[in-house]
C-alpha cells in the first residue's frame with residue numbers, strides 16, 4: 701500500500717516560529733504534491749503559492765526567465781533551503797510513495813531519497829572513490845563489500861566506470877567537467893534516491909557531455925522521478941515529459957502554466973508561455 705509522506709512540520713528559518721513547512725499526509729498516488737509553496741529570503745518573497753503535482757518516474761522540467769524562482773522551488777523540495785540563512789519556505793510537499801514514518805522529521809533520510817545535482821560540478825577534493833564512499837559513510841554504511849558494490853554500480857549507471865576504473869584513487873578534480881558532473885550524479889545515485897533534483901545540470905558542459913547527461917536523465921527516469929530546472933528549451937523538448945512555466949508577476953515568482961511537454965510546446969495556453977516557447981529550437 702502506498703504511504704503518503706510529507707515533510708515534518710519544522711521551522712525553516714532560525715528563530716522564526718511562523719515559518720513552517722506543514723505536513724500534509726494526504727493520499728496522493730504516484731506524485732510529488734507541492735501545495736502553496738512560498739519562498740522568501742529575508743523580507744523579499746520570491747515565490748508565491750506555487751502548487752504543482754509532479755508525476756512519479758518521469759521528467760518534469762521547470763522553466764522560466766532568470767530570477768523567477770525555479771531554483772528556490774527546487775531547494776524547497778529537499779529542504780536545502782534550511783541551510784540558507786534567512787530563507788523561509790511555507791507550504792507543503794508530499795511524496796505519495798515514500799514512507800512517512802521513516803522520513804518524518806529526518807532531513808538525512810529526506811536528502812537520501814531526494815538527491816540533487818547542481819549547475820556546476822562540485823566534487824569533493826578527494827579521490828574519485830572517496831567521493832562516493834564519503835556519501836555512503838555519511839549515511840551510515842559500513843560494510844566494505846556493500847560499499848564497493850554500490851560504488852561500482854553507481855559509476856556504471858552514469859557510464860563512468862570504464863573511464864575511471866583504473867584510477868579510482870586519483871583526485872576527482874582531475875576529471876573533465878563532464879566527467880565531474882557524472883561523478884556528482886553517481887554520488888547522488890549511490891544512495892539510491894527515488895527523486896533527483898537537477899538545477900541546470902548541463903549549463904557548464906560542452907554539447908557531448910550535455911548529450912551524455914540528457915541520455916542519463918532519460919534512462920534514470922525509468923525508475924526515478926526527475927525535476928529538472930533548465931534554460932534550454934531544446935533540452936526540455938528532448939527529455940521532459942511534463943513542464944511547468946514560472947514567471948515573475950508583480951515582483952514574485954508564480955506558476956503560469958503546466959502540462960505535458962508535448963501539450964505545452966504544441967498548444968501553449970497562456971500568452972507568456974506562447975512568448976517564451978517561441979524561442980524553442
Ligand SMILES: Nc1ncnc2c1ncn2[C@@H]1O[C@H](COP(=O)(O)OP(=O)(O)OP(=O)(O)O)[C@@H](O)[C@H]1O
Nearest residue numbers: 741746764765766767768769770771772773784929
Ligand atoms: N540566497 C539568496 N539570498 C537572497 N536572495 C536570493 C537567494 N537566492 C536567490 N535569491 C533571489 O531569489 C530570486 C529567485 O532566484 P532563483 O535563483 O530561485 O531564480 P531562478 O529562476 O532559478 O533564476 P536563474 O534561472 O537565474 O537561476 C532572485 O531574485 C534571487 O536574487
